[in-house]
Amino acid sequence: MQPYQYFMYPFSLLYDGITRLRNRMFDTGVKKSIVFEIPTIVVGNLAIGGTGKTPMVEFFVENFKGSHELACLSRGYGRKTQGFILAGSGATADELGDEPFQIFSKYGHEITVAVGEQRILAIPQIIAENPATELVVLDDAFQHRYVKGDMNVLLTTFQKPFFEDHVLPMGTLRESREGAKRADVVVVTKSPKELEERTKQEYIAKIRPYVKKHCPVLFAGLNYGEPYNVRSHEKADVQKVVLVSGIANNKLLKEWVEAKYELLEVLEYSDHHHYNEKDLRFMLERMEAYRDENPTLLTTEKDAVKLNANKFLPYLQEIPIFAVPVQVKFEEKDRDTLLDMASKVIRNKAYQSEV
CATH class of the missing domain: 3.40.50 (Rossmann fold)
Structure with missing residues (x-):
């Protein structure tokens, strides 16, 4: 202590x-x-x-x-909205929160995903929207x-x-x-x-x-799984990495990256960080600094769902961002x-x- x-x-x-x-x-x-x-x-x-x-x-x-028939319900920590929201087409990380949006992005075509601070009210709303739950x-x-x-x-x-x-x-x-x-x-x-x-x-x-x-x-x-491009979902030959993380504790992630790739730099942000254009410009600058190394920008799926936003499209065309899937084992x-x-x-x- x-x-x-x-x-x-x-x-x-x-x-x-x-x-x-x-x-x-x-x-x-x-x-x-x-x-x-x-x-x-x-x-x-x-x-x-x-x-x-x-x-x-x-x-x-x-x-x-x-x-x-499964439903996933979260509070939606870090979202910019309030109340009950049933995820649907056009949903964003700002609307749902990064983690519920990550789940929706992966499983939304198979399950119901919703957010609501008052779960005692949200569960009946889920059932009302989908009585087969x-x-x-x-x-x-x-x-x-x-x-x-x-x-x-x-x-x-x-x-x-x-x-x-x-x-x-x-x-x-x-x-x-x-x-x-x-x-x-x-x-x-x-x-x-x-x-x-x-x-x-x-x-x-x-x-x-x-x-x-x-x-x-x-x-x-x-x-940890094989990284994939957040836009195309294609995999690539990753060798040298600039790591971006906005999670509570990235120690294990860094250790995995260091063991598998050459880690050039880590850009650390707070948990549930809301990325903005200034952040993307900085990432672009850091990638430019390592241009001769041909680096890959690597991040978590939790961060990727926020970085893969339409408002960041001009930057995403210049920075191929790859996400690392993670599963419990x-x-x-x-x-x-x-x-x-x-x-x-x-x-x-x-x-x-x-x-």
Whole structure:
């Protein structure tokens, strides 16, 4: 712990007290949680910042879109709009937020994508727009307790697990570690490849005091795919890279790029950054500086959906921008455990609706 964090302790106590009171009100029924007739899977975390929620949401989309009429609902953090919006043709990242727009860009022809701060109101609107909806996956809704999820998936990173973290502002937790009791399954994301069983057991032992008795603890890494051109979706021979990232933590991304390519420079922006023409001009300048190296401008899919905007077309014609797809990667046993849990929730809910 850094010395300055101790000065934040009184403020953390206050924040912790407020969030504990709020949770207590839900636990005792003073505040009401609604259970919907259709199954809901909640993906979330205790901490602010990137724990891999979007890849996890896409994991559920990939595995259930072919068998169920699926909807993905997000708050739409960072968008320039408010209220409920059902994504349709002509939707933009500014309208939906970067992560929901990323999901819509990839899966919008197969699933329903919507955003809305008040999920308790947004779910009925989704059903009204598409009465055939059979499953709703809620992105970043672990603290949105007005909706009682049928399956709560809690994510925590291997690099900064919640059991070593503290409540804001002393740490990055949105609520106390005890909030993990609401989880039906914990997934330790961004785990290293070939993680030793001893290390897994150490993490499980430290997580166990905070979760329900039979709550599974699973491990997942990230799998980076081959970069593709954001305009043409064609792949190319990438060798030397100028990396652009506007994500919460780009450490693993940089390590992957350095291992696979020659990394010339990193242009770092804040999480959910709204790119403007000044940013694109700067990117063009940096690419010009490395002209003799024949560089590729590489970025995340999350950033790519914002950079691939019509207003930036003049720059995109001069800078070929390539996006790196990323997927959550489970060992087969953990993957099967998570999918079996989700399938059971869906079957049970379908049975209840028939009775």
